[in-house]
């Protein structure tokens with residue numbers, strides 16, 4: 001089946017629910033993101049380009065790391081996401097971040113940056129290695145290229161929870177059917193090598209359990225935003241997904257079995273040109 005003709009090119013869409021999901025995702029992954037960007041070498045005063053910035057979480061973290069003397073430019077092709085990003089930056093009172101509506105596949109006339117970064121973006125780009133290779137010309141000599149991705153199928157519930165396993169299967173199957181890579185985290189090594197770069201890598205994994213675990217809402221909101229496409233491809237019916245009760249069902253099943261959630265492995269890769 002040809003997916004491109006049936007699904008939106010960006011499989012999660014940009015509904016209000018998806019923008020909220022992106023902000024929740026940011027809360028879950030912000031510490032790990034900051035740790036990896038620091039390890040990669042983001043420092044005070046750097047000029048940074050954030051690719052596929054979405055609602056601006058990574059740009060906000062980068063802006064903290066580069067400080068008032070540095071500068072961050074976030075780009076995304078989704079205007080709805082950029083409007084939210086601009087509102088958040090204004091609310092934070094920051095003047096060192098700007099956002100531009102651009103397609104990563106057509107980056108021309110870009111000033112040289114000290115670093116190009118991106119989180120959860122290479123998984124969406126079928127030509128990821130070729131794009132990474134092209135990015136060498138967007139940074140100064142010895143400039144930094146740093147990307148962060150997940151291995152979604154490395155996630156698990158212990159002891160196993162059938163409802164969680166089904167959700168994970170829906171998520172990874174939809175990404176694959178839409179031509180995206182759900183396990184880009186560990187594939188970053190190969191993508192960097194194919195782009196002619198020798199990467200340093202670091203992985204972090206969040207593990208949690210109990211009534212206040214963030215996994216219930218995070219999984220349910222991911223399924224909610226994927227729900228139209230899951231149904232369109234016949235991967236699940238609205239009744240099977242039952243998104244309104246999904247978070248509560250995950251929480252109940254988890255508390256009954258005293259489940260521990262191992263989040264997807266979160267992998268950073270970086271290299272100097």
Ligand SMILES: C[S@@+](CC[C@H](N)C(=O)[O-])C[C@H]1O[C@@H](n2cnc3c(N)ncnc32)[C@H](O)[C@@H]1O
Nearest residue numbers: 052053054076077078102103104105119120124
């Ligand atoms: C999963 S979101 C990640 C957002 C953000 N980096 C984060 O980690 O919170 C991926 C973003 O990449 C953007 N995107 C995907 N393909 C793109 C392209 N070719 N050019 C520009 N933006 C793109 C989408 O619009 C979306 O906002």
